[in-house]
Amino acid sequence: xxxxxxxxxxxxxxxxxxxxxQSGKTVYAPKRKGDQVDFQPxxxxxxxxxxxxxxxxxxxxxxxxxxxxxxxxxxxxDGVKLTERDVKTLPDMVLFGVRPCDAAGLxxxxxxxxxxxxxxxxxxRMEKVTVISLACQSADEYCFCTSVGLSPGDPTxxxxxxxxxxxxxxxxEIVTDQGKSLADSMTELFLPAPADAKPATLxxxxxxxxxxxxxxxxxxxxxxxEVWVGQSLRCLGCGACAFVCPACxxxxxxxxxxxxxxxxxxxxxxxxxxxxxxxxxxxNPREVQSQRWRQRVMHKFSYMPERLxxxxxxxxxxxxxxxxxxMNLKEHLTAVMEVKA
Amino acid sequence: MSDANVYLPYLMRIDNITDEAxxxxxxxxxxxxxxxxxxxxxxxxxxxEYSLFGEGESTFCIASSPTRKGYIxxxxxxxxxxxxxxxxxxxxxxxxxxxxxxxxxxxxxxxGKSLLxxxxxxxxxxxxxxxxxxxxxxxWFKDVSIIYGAKTVADLVYKHELDEWSKRPDVKLITxxxxxxxxxxxxxxxxxxxTVLDKVAPSSKDTIAIVCGPPIMIKFTFPVLTKLGxxxxxxxxxxxxxxxxxIGKCGRCNVGKYFVCKDGPVFTYSLLKELPPEY
Amino acid sequence: MDxxxxxxxxxxxxxxxxxxxxxxxxxxxRVRAIFAQSPADADKLVFDDRCLQNLTVYxxxxxxxxxxxxxxxxxxxxxxxxxxxxxxxxxxENDIIVLGISPEGALLDLPGxxxxxxxxxxxxxxxxxxxxxxxxxxxxxxxxxxxxxxxxELSRCIKCYACRQACSLCYCSRCTVECNQPQWIAVPSxxxxxxxxxxxxxxxxxxxxxxxxxxxxxxxxxIPINLINHLLAQVTFDSFGLRSGTSxxxxxxxxxxxxxxxxxxxx
Numbered sequence: 001x002x003x004x005x006x007x008x009x010x011x012x013x014x015x016x017x018x019x020x021x022q023s024g025k026t027v028y029a030p031k032r033k034g035d036q037v038d039f040q041p042x043x044x045x046x047x048x049x050x051x052x053x054x055x056x057x058x059x060x061x062x063x064x065x066x067x068x069x070x071x072x073x074x075x076x077x078d079g080v081k082l083t084e085r086d087v088k089t090l091p092d093m094v095l096f097g098v099r100p101c102d103a104a105g106l107x108x109x110x111x112x113x114x115x116x117x118x119x120x121x122x123x124x125r126m127e128k129v130t131v132i133s134l135a136c137q138s139a140d141e142y143c144f145c146t147s148v149g150l151s152p153g154d155p156t157x158x159x160x161x162x163x164x165x166x167x168x169x170x171x172x173e174i175v176t177d178q179g180k181s182l183a184d185s186m187t188e189l190f191l192p193a194p195a196d197a198k199p200a201t202l203x204x205x206x207x208x209x210x211x212x213x214x215x216x217x218x219x220x221x222x223x224x225x226e227v228w229v230g231q232s233l234r235c236l237g238c239g240a241c242a243f244v245c246p247a248c249x250x251x252x253x254x255x256x257x258x259x260x261x262x263x264x265x266x267x268x269x270x271x272x273x274x275x276x277x278x279x280x281x282x283x284n285p286r287e288v289q290s291q292r293w294r295q296r297v298m299h300k301f302s303y304m305p306e307r308l309x310x311x312x313x314x315x316x317x318x319x320x321x322x323x324x325x326x327m328n329l330k331e332h333l334t335a336v337m338e339v340k341a
Numbered sequence: 342m343s344d345a346n347v348y349l350p351y352l353m354r355i356d357n358i359t360d361e362a363x364x365x366x367x368x369x370x371x372x373x374x375x376x377x378x379x380x381x382x383x384x385x386x387x388x389x390e391y392s393l394f395g396e397g398e399s400t401f402c403i404a405s406s407p408t409r410k411g412y413i414x415x416x417x418x419x420x421x422x423x424x425x426x427x428x429x430x431x432x433x434x435x436x437x438x439x440x441x442x443x444x445x446x447x448x449x450x451x452x453g454k455s456l457l458x459x460x461x462x463x464x465x466x467x468x469x470x471x472x473x474x475x476x477x478x479x480x481w482f483k484d485v486s487i488i489y490g491a492k493t494v495a496d497l498v499y500k501h502e503l504d505e506w507s508k509r510p511d512v513k514l515i516t517x518x519x520x521x522x523x524x525x526x527x528x529x530x531x532x533x534x535x536t537v538l539d540k541v542a543p544s545s546k547d548t549i550a551i552v553c554g555p556p557i558m559i560k561f562t563f564p565v566l567t568k569l570g571x572x573x574x575x576x577x578x579x580x581x582x583x584x585x586x587x588i589g590k591c592g593r594c595n596v597g598k599y600f601v602c603k604d605g606p607v608f609t610y611s612l613l614k615e616l617p618p619e620y
Numbered sequence: 621m622d623x624x625x626x627x628x629x630x631x632x633x634x635x636x637x638x639x640x641x642x643x644x645x646x647x648x649x650r651v652r653a654i655f656a657q658s659p660a661d662a663d664k665l666v667f668d669d670r671c672l673q674n675l676t677v678y679x680x681x682x683x684x685x686x687x688x689x690x691x692x693x694x695x696x697x698x699x700x701x702x703x704x705x706x707x708x709x710x711x712x713e714n715d716i717i718v719l720g721i722s723p724e725g726a727l728l729d730l731p732g733x734x735x736x737x738x739x740x741x742x743x744x745x746x747x748x749x750x751x752x753x754x755x756x757x758x759x760x761x762x763x764x765x766x767x768x769x770x771x772x773e774l775s776r777c778i779k780c781y782a783c784r785q786a787c788s789l790c791y792c793s794r795c796t797v798e799c800n801q802p803q804w805i806a807v808p809s810x811x812x813x814x815x816x817x818x819x820x821x822x823x824x825x826x827x828x829x830x831x832x833x834x835x836x837x838x839x840x841x842x843i844p845i846n847l848i849n850h851l852l853a854q855v856t857f858d859s860f861g862l863r864s865g866t867s868x869x870x871x872x873x874x875x876x877x878x879x880x881x882x883x884x885x886x887x
Binding site: 056057066067140233234237239242256267273275288289320326328331 | 648651681778809840842
Binding site: 070071073075079080082084085112113115116117118119120121222223249250251252253254255257258259260262264266269271276277278279280281283285286291295298299302303306307 | 346347348349350352373392393394395396397398420421424426435437556581582583585586588589590591592593594595596597598603617618619620
């Protein structure tokens, strides 16, 4: 990737956020509330969370909200009228301070929402989002970005990638044209980078498995029920992992209102839920949790790479941190690699 | 319909309602917008998402033939929230339709061959589209045979069309009902579809077989076809699975790495054999 | 811990139990539910003050039951759950083996429901001081302030249903929110959908919640959802004198009518 390197002085962070907010953009950034750090709209750099490894939820709601109106319907004496969303009213957003894994997480979403049929709402939101990410200086035992082809300093998916320097200032890598126009509009903040700029040490995330080999191995493990049962016995079948995951995009469609006046909504759903695949007849192709756990793993690490050329996981570890029963994905995948033929 | 919103349905007017069997209805639907009617095209095998605004969407195949322009038909059985609400609609009411989705029966590849259609119960609708499509192109094919059965005489759908097909000299039609499902004046066969298929033993030479039915019927029909000499790659069927978006995004209908809404609903028996039991 | 491992091994070796549901070490300093099926597995069992998850939730999981007769490690909330499930005809005495653990960490001898009932009767079921403080923090707010408090907390709710799935008393194979004829509770996670869900669930648990706290621990966005259940448990006790999980034959307060009930609307 062709990058352009600039210097953002640490005291310029305040001005940067000020300018972004004033330009009418909504800035989403990690903000602390009690023990948790999560994405919230912010207006000043003082609100930025410090000293954390990862937010609880991913920033995917910026492009794939929890609840989204698809269209409105009205049925009266004049007949049925459908009113679409005006995509021009969607907000311009900046995702600030996301981790490189989260920036990369936009890729699997894009792959799904533009597979043959173009999801216009998703695409409009993507066009209105600028991603300014922050490379990771610390990781925890749940992170495994390096096992899925990413790293704490990977620019994939970012418009601008900031890396903290040992001086406390930031190296700003301008990754995309969108990032370039932003930096060019604030040249007093994005200064030329000195040749000897020394990034602070990035987080060490040891590689636990090779994702291409994992994908190959999974193709032969569908029928190994004992593997899937053993891994998922403690799984409760909630949707926490799917909802905090930056790459999960499964959704439900629900009508609300009456037949005369209402709205069709899209909302998050999870393949882990017991009734996800239930037919109206009562037949359920995935009626036990081990089948649903297998689906989660296969979809992300086998089906998506094969059909869409992208992995459905960025190794952020959120699923494992959020899981009430410690379903540690890194551990499960490492165990899959060790399953004997 | 706007190109921009793939979830926005066409508005369709119900022009006719036929009561096919207890709990089973056929809707004949016209596009409210004549320009859309003009532009709309589909191929046999494809399905759509039919909606009642305020209740939701339901997945049915397009049961009319693509050779007949200006309208589409769907046949459904009352089973859940949306189908029960649809069953209460009247001629003149408006519903939504998104489609056509899914893959198609490769009719072009079947030119010069004989066709054997095998269907059971409520699974005749996807076949009916295909049968009419093929009959409208009758001289493409050699022999055309249809074996169709239902639980009882009352459960046979498209009774009017069964009558039409039975009167055509260029179609061999065998209808059957399950043992015990016959009425005193029933003139057709009595027996489960796979049993009747075995008895009739149609030739597999240069013949394409298309099978649609409830899972139990399919399960017992495939071995009979194999016994009769049909290779798996000339046997076609359709799959159903729980759907929402119909366009490969909501993550619900996949059978292994294949999505019923994109890689199906039409599958050959040879591909079906590779699929994991997730449907 | 040694007694527990010894007992677990004994149960598995003699095949009295097909699986021992207990705690084992997890990621970092977490513990997680483990399903010991061999004496070697039993060595992985641990018990200390990290062990809070109410493991009776796995008694309603078909894939766990398929392994064999379960022996389950439980503390007081789990023991109450077993009695409550028994009173709701979800578990029979011979179905399970109970490995009760006292607050001091000792293995209890609880051979059947009578022993468990006696044990629970002797236990202190009042809320701890810390729990009362949390409850009081909310109760001291005016109704308007309380509504604001819950609006703030529930604004984070993503309707992941971790609270429901973690709860041992939420065992319905088709939850009310999953009924669509009619759609009683809105599915999407907007303000109304979130509120309807939590209010409905609280009502369905009124007088049944055993104060295990799993719902709040399971919540990925740290909503103290158990406070609602605690309050309703208190209200149910004050109104009907009944506490959940105290007898395997208790009638559920909110669905039982007696001719001598003080309310006269039904006469």
